[in-house]
Amino acid sequence: QVQLQESGPGLVNASRVLSVTCAVSGASITTDYSYLNWIRQPPGKGLEWIGYIAPSGNAYISPALKSRASISRDTTANHFTLQLDSVTPEDTAIYWCARAVRDVGMTHWGKGTLVTVSS
Secondary structure, rough: OOOOEEEOEEEOOOOOEEEEEEEEOOOOOOOOOOOEEEEEEOOOOOOEEEEOOOOOEEEOOOOOOOOOEEEEOOOOEEEEEEEOOOOOOOHHHEEEEEEEEEOEEEEEEOEEEEEEEEE
């Protein structure tokens, strides 16, 4: 059974770096049909797709966040990480990781982790 679990700092000061990690169990993150995504939802707003890391290890980031966001992976630890630079209170959100399977869509989600950016 595939499971995803986010871990994050809870609270980050503005202008600092936000880093959240998703630990994956039950499947290897290098599976060739598995795309590992980050999605967030600010309070009172809709879901925003941030980006994904492909089986190749290449990351694709939303144009809206491309200048500040990066996604990396640790194949030994079987987890992947979102880093968001120069955060502002507008980056306050619940951050989810999700696994997508090629030609199927999102198949597994973590429970989400709330990150609050304080000014």
